[in-house]
Amino acid sequence: MTMTNGYEQSDREEKLAILNLPSLEEKAKEIIPTGGFGYITEGSEYEWTLKENTKAFDHVQIIPRVLTSVENPSTETQLLDINLSMPIIAAPVAAQGLAHARGELATAQGMAKAGTIMSQSTYGNATIEEIAKEGNGAPQFFQLYMSKDWEINKTWLDEAVNSGVKAIVMTVDSMLGGYREADIINNFQFPIPMGNLEKLSAGDSKGKGIAEIYAAAAQVILPSDVKKVAEYTGLPVFVKGIQSPEDAEIAIEAGAAGIWVSNHGGRQLNGGPASFDVLKAISDKVNKRVPIVFDSGVRRGSHVFKALANGADIVAIGRPILYGLALGGAQGAQSVVEHLNHELKIVMQLAGTQTVEDIKKAKLIRQNPINDSLSEN
Known part of the structure; x- marks a missing residue:
């Protein structure tokens, strides 16, 4: 273990033998200190939306296909002309030094x-440049929490562009933090400086709570801001936090190069729908004009399959990667996405789909009327 400002951090480095992703949470709880674990795992209020995010995948079923020629399915795919080994990426997650x-x-x-x-x-606890260098040329995105101060935004965006990131992920559902009770119970303060804030404030990011961090963020984000970021960076902009077809349309009209369907893992508006339950209606509205990234509640290969069959092009995961990180460092994080991809390949073969494009054409049995009601608007 490593001690930083009184906070005990895992320094494990090993490949993980994973039974399934849900099993990692309890194992990580034994390693991550209470305050940090609460921050990572919590949802807002009584966490109804957090729980529904995963339950919602049961609202549709995959139709098994037999007598097919599917063997050794391929999960290779592309996003923005970036070649990927799998349709699974890492979602942006703050303060990974907690894990x-x-x-x-x-x-x-x-x-x-x-x-x-x-x-x-x-x-993040490291800076944009530091993280990019560690990737050694591998593709990365930079997620922007807009500051009220455009000069600060420019500083971050300049560093992102100069570091070679491939896209900006503009988070628009977090002008303030949801009501997260675990942080209140634990009196949680970030124990480890956040690299991008520390560069601007001489270490002022250490010891702050999430409410204070969000207080410096832009409280109003408009379609014109999407256009502004895209024009300033010259990079594709994904608008993250989309939960309605109407907002997807607004984002595309504002210049978004991609839609990121997410409810922030149930950490923002409790009582809002599960992210998966709104995906189909949003993908119908987008109609393949721009790629769709999906996150929130993904824990199984079948979940990835269902998201892709419901209109997503790529699926992102957050918390499970942090659990793998705590249990095994870089190799642990790698183990998490590779295990999820292994499960996906099994589902693909049983569903008669050879490629990711085949998954997108797969038929599902739908039991959730929310997609129909959203599509009527």
């Missing part, structure tokens, strides 16, 4: 070895 001493640096290394994308968070 492991090397934090985002280890995740970047693990995702690079897995052949997929690392998405950096504005609130």
Whole structure:
């Protein structure tokens, strides 16, 4: 273990033998200190939406296919002309030093070895440049929490562009944090400085709570901001936090190069729908004009399959990667996405799908009327 400002960090480094991703949470709880574990795992209020995110995948069923010629399915795919070994990427997650001493640096290394994308968070414990270097040329995205101060945004965006990131992920559902009770119970303060904030504030990011961090963020984000970021960076912009077809349309009209369907893992508006339950209606509205990334609640290969069959092009995961990080560092994070991809290949063969494009054409039995009601708007 490594001690930083009184906070005990895992420094494990090993490949993991994974039974399934849900089993990792309890194992990680034994390693990650209470405050950090609460911050990573919590949802907002009484966590109804957090729980529904995973339950919602049971609202549709995959039709098994037999008498097919499917053998050794391929999960290779592309996003923005980036070749990927799998349709699974790392979602942006803040403060990964809470899980492991090397934090985002280890995740970047693990995702690079897995052949997929690392998405950096504005609130990472390492800087944009440091994380990019650890990826050693592997594709990365930078997620922007817009500051109220455009000069600060420019500083982050300049570093992202200069570090070679492939896209900006503009998070628009987090102008303030959801009501997260675990942080209140634990009186949680971030024990480890956040690299991108520390560069601007001489270490002022250490010891703050999530409410204070969000207080410096933009409280209003408009379609014009999407256009502004895209024009300033010259990079594709994914708008993250889309939960309705109407907002997807607004984002595309504003210049978004991609839609990121997410409810922030149930950490923002409790009582909102599960992310999966709104995916189909959003993908129908997008109608393949731009790629769709999906996250929130993904824990199984069958979940990845269902998301792709419901219109997603790529699926992102967050918390399970941090559990793998705590248990095995870079190799642990790599183990997580590779295990999920292994499960996906099994589902693909049983469903008669040879490629990711075949998955997108697969038929599902639908039992959730929310897609129909959303599509009527």
